[in-house]
Amino acid sequence: MADLTIPEGGFWPAPEIPQPNIYPMEWHVETEKLAAIYEKSKRELWNPADLPWDGLDPADFTREQRLGIMYWFAVxxxxxxxxxxxxxxxxxxAFEKHEEDxxxxxxxxxxxxxxxxxECCQRTIAKLWPGGPLDWTPSDDLESAAHNNIGWLYHNGGRYWNGYTSAVGKYSLPVLFxxxxxxxxxxxxxxxxMSSGTKHPVFSEMFxxxxxDEARHLQICMTILENEWPGLTDETRALITRQLRAGFVFLSMILWEPPEGFWELPPYFLKNHLVLMDLARQAGLGVLSSKEQAQNWRVAMAHIRAIVERWGIAFPAIPELNLEGVHVDFIDPEEIIPVF
Ligand SMILES: [Fe+2]
Ligand SMILES: [Fe+2]
Structure with a gap:
């Protein structure tokens, strides 16, 4: 018999832990499919350090092309x-709210x-433009334009982060996801x-x-949403419509061109941005033409529209891509949640 201490009158119940809290520990599983995706993510793990970096030689590019590639990775x-x-x-x-394991x-x-x-951004920039994105001194107008644009870009990134950190606890899972x-x-x-557009072995492998990975992330989000979407309230649906517009406005900076409505940018930003993007394109990075970018983005948005409309969620108007829908006006930084 083990030498236990059994209190007279029985064990004392441990205090209830005020929530939200990461304790008590538990591992409940509701969605087996997500558990399987997690297993796959471990098997598909890769190491950016193992990409064929020796094949990325700064001497293979002009200084302007190197600047263009650095700029693209900074974006x-x-x-x-x-x-x-x-x-x-x-x-x-997710831990604090005791989402399933x-x-x-x-x-x-x-x-x-x-x-x-x-790390891919970091390594490419370190190799082609030491000190980039911002810790270097421009030596001509083109370089000054790049440096200044990146500064403005990160000003907006900072607004996104402030908005995100105050918003993430406020929104329910369906909105977030x-x-x-x-x-x-x-x-x-x-x-x-881009992986179909680039001819360079390092970028091709990287993209x-x-x-x-991104396709797997998408699968994770879709699986969670299939659980969450049934039973949405009208209020949540309306919030999601705004979120979709916010996502378009935010993500267009890298997918295509930044639209009006969120970005705080100086009037010369876009013109210089397009010049720098074109340098990256000429360097063989695989940056699609503006027309191809718009077409891909339109197809992706139309795909999202088909998905959300199945759940009775109205799609926002995207006049920039000739997609009809519900009008959504001004977007607050706190409404910008998406991440790559
Ligand atoms: Fe991702
Ligand atoms: Fe990513």
């Missing part, structure tokens, strides 16, 4: 490099993947297009792998 980083922090926060939230684990896996994606789903749809669209 990408506005989205992809926020991923780890955005999903780390969402992961903590596979939801928490899938969030963690997205955090892990996004760290790889931001519709926004994440948009980001993942955008990301998988972007990298599918293929990132694209595969």
């Amino acid at each position: 990408l980083a506005n989205f992809d490099a926020s991923g780890p922090a955005v999903f780390a926060r969402a992961t903590i939230q 596979p939801v928490r684990k899938c969030f963690f896996s997205i955090t892990r993947d996004e760290m790889n994606h931001e 519709t926004s994440f789903m948009m980001g993942e749809m955008a990301a998988s669209t972007l990298f599918r297009g 293929k792998r990132i694209g595969r």
